[in-house]
Amino acid sequence: MNGLLLIFCLTLANFAVQVSAKDTGYFWQVTDFHYDANYSSTGDPTHMCHQGNTSDNVNIGNYGNYLCDAPWQLITSAIQAMYKIHPEPDFIVWTGDSVPHVDNKDLDVDKVYTLIGNVTDELRTVFPNITIYPVLGNHDPYPANMMPYDVEGTKYYKGILDNSGWTDILGHNESHQFHNGGYYSSHISEKIKLLGLNTNLYYDQDKLTKDLADPADQFNWMEEQLKSARRKDEKVYIIAHVPPGKFELVEDMAWFYGSYNRKYLEILETYADVIEAQLYGHEHTDSFRIQFDGQGKPIGIMLLSPAVTPWKSTLPGVGANNPAIRLFQYDPQSGALKKYVQYFLNLTKANIDSDPTKWEKEYDTSDVYAVDNLRPAAMHEVLKGFNKKENEAFKHYLDYNSVKWLVNQVCNESCFTRHICAISQLDFDNYKTCISGGHTTFKPTTTTVTPITVPSYLYYVIGSMGLLLVVMVVVIGFMCFTKKRGLHAPRYAKFGSLNVNA
Numbered sequence: 001m002n003g004l005l006l007i008f009c010l011t012l013a014n015f016a017v018q019v020s021a022k023d024t025g026y027f028w029q030v031t032d033f034h035y036d037a038n039y040s041s042t043g044d045p046t047h048m049c050h051q052g053n054t055s056d057n058v059n060i061g062n063y064g065n066y067l068c069d070a071p072w073q074l075i076t077s078a079i080q081a082m083y084k085i086h087p088e089p090d091f092i093v094w095t096g097d098s099v100p101h102v103d104n105k106d107l108d109v110d111k112v113y114t115l116i117g118n119v120t121d122e123l124r125t126v127f128p129n130i131t132i133y134p135v136l137g138n139h140d141p142y143p144a145n146m147m148p149y150d151v152e153g154t155k156y157y158k159g160i161l162d163n164s165g166w167t168d169i170l171g172h173n174e175s176h177q178f179h180n181g182g183y184y185s186s187h188i189s190e191k192i193k194l195l196g197l198n199t200n201l202y203y204d205q206d207k208l209t210k211d212l213a214d215p216a217d218q219f220n221w222m223e224e225q226l227k228s229a230r231r232k233d234e235k236v237y238i239i240a241h242v243p244p245g246k247f248e249l250v251e252d253m254a255w256f257y258g259s260y261n262r263k264y265l266e267i268l269e270t271y272a273d274v275i276e277a278q279l280y281g282h283e284h285t286d287s288f289r290i291q292f293d294g295q296g297k298p299i300g301i302m303l304l305s306p307a308v309t310p311w312k313s314t315l316p317g318v319g320a321n322n323p324a325i326r327l328f329q330y331d332p333q334s335g336a337l338k339k340y341v342q343y344f345l346n347l348t349k350a351n352i353d354s355d356p357t358k359w360e361k362e363y364d365t366s367d368v369y370a371v372d373n374l375r376p377a378a379m380h381e382v383l384k385g386f387n388k389k390e391n392e393a394f395k396h397y398l399d400y401n402s403v404k405w406l407v408n409q410v411c412n413e414s415c416f417t418r419h420i421c422a423i424s425q426l427d428f429d430n431y432k433t434c435i436s437g438g439h440t441t442f443k444p445t446t447t448t449v450t451p452i453t454v455p456s457y458l459y460y461v462i463g464s465m466g467l468l469l470v471v472m473v474v475v476i477g478f479m480c481f482t483k484k485r486g487l488h489a490p491r492y493a494k495f496g497s498l499n500v501n502a
C-alpha cells in the first residue's frame with residue numbers, strides 16, 4: 001500500500017515539475033543608446049543638436065532628431081517601454097555603444113564612465129531584479145575605437161567595473177573575467193551558457209589591435225569556453241557589439257580586420273553544433289547574417305538589432321533609423337530562439353504627439369517571415385524567399401532595415417545584390433565573388449520551388465478516383481483470369497511440346 005502511495009506521489013511530483021517547467025522564456029535586447037548629455041531641444045541639428053551661440057530657439061523635439069544622438073528622454077522612454085511591454089524578462093542583453101558620436105576632444109575617460117554609468121543605473125532602477133548582460137561597443141572606450149588589449153589596458157576595464165556600475169550587474173565571477181579584456185562567460189541556466197565578447201578588438205578602425213594574432217587572448221579563451229560547453233552538453237549564446245562580415249548598406253565595407261574575420265568564422269564553424277544564438281548591435285540597422293559551411297549548408301545565424309539612437313550615419317548612402325527595442329522568445333530547455341517581436345518609436349510622431357512615450361509593435365518574425373524559429377535552416381528559407389527584389393518578404397525586410405525611417409524605398413539590382421551578399425557571405429573572398437555575380441555557396445538568383453496549394457476538396461475527388469481505379473483493376477483482372485483458364489491449355493504444355501523436337 002505504501003509502495004503504491006509512493007509511486008502515486010512521485011508521478012504527481014513529476015507532473016507538477018513538467019507543468020511548472022516553462023516552455024517559453026522571454027528576454028530583451030537593447031543596443032546602441034549613444035546617449036548625448038549635450039542634446040538640447042533647441043539645439044542645432046547640423047551640430048549634433050548641441051546648443052549653439054546663435055540658436056533661434058526652434059524646438060526640434062524632446063525625444064531626439066534623426067541627425068543627432070539620443071537625449072536622456074529617449075533613453076528613459078526606451079527603457080520604460082521595455083518595462084511596460086514585458087516587465088519580467090528572464091534577462092536583458094545590452095550590446096554596447098552608450099557614448100555619443102562626438103569628437104574625442106569633447107570627451108575624456110571619466111565622462112565615458114559617467115555616460116555608461118547613467119545608462120546602467122537607469123536599466124537597474126527600472127529592472128532591479130533582472131539579470132543584465134552587457135558588452136562594450138567601439139564607442140565605449142576612450143579614445144573611441146581604441147579598445148585596450150594588454151595589461152596596461154586592464155585599467156580601463158576596471159574603470160568600467162568600478163565607475164560605471166558593471167561590477168553590480170555582472171557579479172563577482174563575471175567581473176573577474178571582464179577585468180582582463182572586456183569579455184566574460186556566464187550561465188543563463190544550467191544548460192545555456194552566455195559568452196559576452198569584446199569584438200571591438202577586431203574592429204578595423206582600432207589602431208591598437210592591428211596585426212596582432214589574438215588581442216587580449218580572446219580567441220583562445222573563446223575556443224576553451226566552447227570546447228567546455230560541448231563537453232558538458234551545453235548550448236551557447238554569443239552576444240557582442242561589432243559583427244563579422246560586411247555592411248549591407250555600403251559595398252565592400254568590412255567591420256573586422258581580414259585575419260580576425262577569418263579566425264572568428266573558423267571558430268564559429270568548428271563549434272556550430274554548440275552555438276545556439278548570436279546577437280549583435282553596431283550597425284544601427286536591422287539585418288541578419290547566415291553562415292554556411294563549405295557544402296552550402298546553413299550552420300549559424302547572427303541577428304543584428306537596430307539602435308535606440310536615431311543618428312543618421314555620416315557614411316555616404318547610409319541613413320537614419322527610428323529607435324527600436326527587441327523582445328525575444330526562446331525555449332529555456334533547448335535554448336532555441338523561437339522568434340522576436342520588435343517595437344519602435346516613430347520619432348517624428350513622438351516629438352509632436354500628445355503621448356510621445358508610445359512605442360508600437362513594428363513586426364513579429366513569425367508573422368512576416370513565416371518561421372517558427374530563428375535557427376539556420378529556418379532563416380535560410382527566409383533568405384531563399386528574398387529571391388527576387390520584388391518579393392514581399394524582401395520589401396518588408398527593407399522597411400525594417402531602417403526601422404521604417406525609409407519605407408517603400410527603391411532598391412535597384414546593385415542594392416539588392418549588396419543586401420543578399422552581406423547576409424549570405426561572411427567570408428570576404430566569397431563576398432567579393434557574390435557581388436561580382438560569381439558562384440557562391442548561396443546563389444541569390446536560384447529559383448525556389450514554391451509548393452502548390454491544393455484545395456482540400458480535391459483530395460476527396462482524387463482519393464475517390466483512385467479507389468474506383470483500384471476496384472476496376474481488381475474486377476477486370478479477375479475477369480481476365482477466369483476467361484484465360486477457360487480458353488487455353490496450360491502454358492508449360494505448349495513450351496514442352498516445342499522443346500521435344502529441338
Ligand SMILES: [Zn+2]
Pocket residue numbers: 032034097137139282283284307
Ligand atoms: Zn553604435
Ligand SMILES: [Zn+2]
Pocket residue numbers: 097137138139241281282283
Ligand atoms: Zn558601434
